[in-house]
Amino acid sequence: METDSSLPGLLRNALRHTAQTVAVVTTGGPEARSAMSATAVVPVSMDPPSMLFCVNRGASCFPLFLEGHGFCVNLLAAEHQQLAEQCSGGLKGEARFAAGEFATHPNGVPYLPSALASIFCVQDGRYLYGTHAVVLGKVTEVRLTDKRGPLLYYDGGFRRLPIADTPPEGQDQGAVMGEEGDW
Numbered sequence: 001m002e003t004d005s006s007l008p009g010l011l012r013n014a015l016r017h018t019a020q021t022v023a024v025v026t027t028g029g030p031e032a033r034s035a036m037s038a039t040a041v042v043p044v045s046m047d048p049p050s051m052l053f054c055v056n057r058g059a060s061c062f063p064l065f066l067e068g069h070g071f072c073v074n075l076l077a078a079e080h081q082q083l084a085e086q087c088s089g090g091l092k093g094e095a096r097f098a099a100g101e102f103a104t105h106p107n108g109v110p111y112l113p114s115a116l117a118s119i120f121c122v123q124d125g126r127y128l129y130g131t132h133a134v135v136l137g138k139v140t141e142v143r144l145t146d147k148r149g150p151l152l153y154y155d156g157g158f159r160r161l162p163i164a165d166t167p168p169e170g171q172d173q174g175a176v177m178g179e180e181g182d183w
Ligand SMILES: Cc1cc2nc3c(=O)[nH]c(=O)nc-3n(C[C@H](O)[C@H](O)[C@H](O)COP(=O)(O)O)c2cc1C
Pocket: 022, 036, 037, 038, 039, 040, 041, 054, 055, 056, 058, 059, 060, 061, 087, 088, 089, 092, 093, 153
């Protein structure tokens, strides 16, 4: 663990305690498109169905967000780790699309059909904050595939849940503390 005692360093270390499902956020259209690994993706509400995405203003996809393109949050399964690495710097630009089996939605936005879920959003607000922009997405469509273990990012590395992808008949995956909720 880093010993950086500056406030950002302490915050970084604090956030190492959070486990996030990794997504590839896709955006753009026929002229230009982008795919980027991201964990700063947060559900906002079910009424209206909405998501938030925090994107670095230095990221190559940022100009596409400024142009107002819709986007898709593709939640990754454990088997997508290599793609997550490629979409976080291992590859650049169009090469990322050659690395995964992406498709294009009729609305023009690229997406990853093998993702656990593809959550399509139109932009419904944008807020510049420091190095980042907070992009509010109004959900327009959700596509789900078979339930598999998610790809997680925890303590500075990619992880998978220590459970089988398919739970035994009649059993839940992992430990569920108390009632399962859907807030
Ligand atoms: C697990 C993980 C999560 C990330 N989450 C975000 C994020 O939420 N927002 C962001 O702007 N960058 C995030 N990044 C960094 C971007 O993936 C990376 O900077 C980006 O792919 C660089 O893209 P570019 O070469 O197209 O600019 C994350 C990287 C990793 C490995």
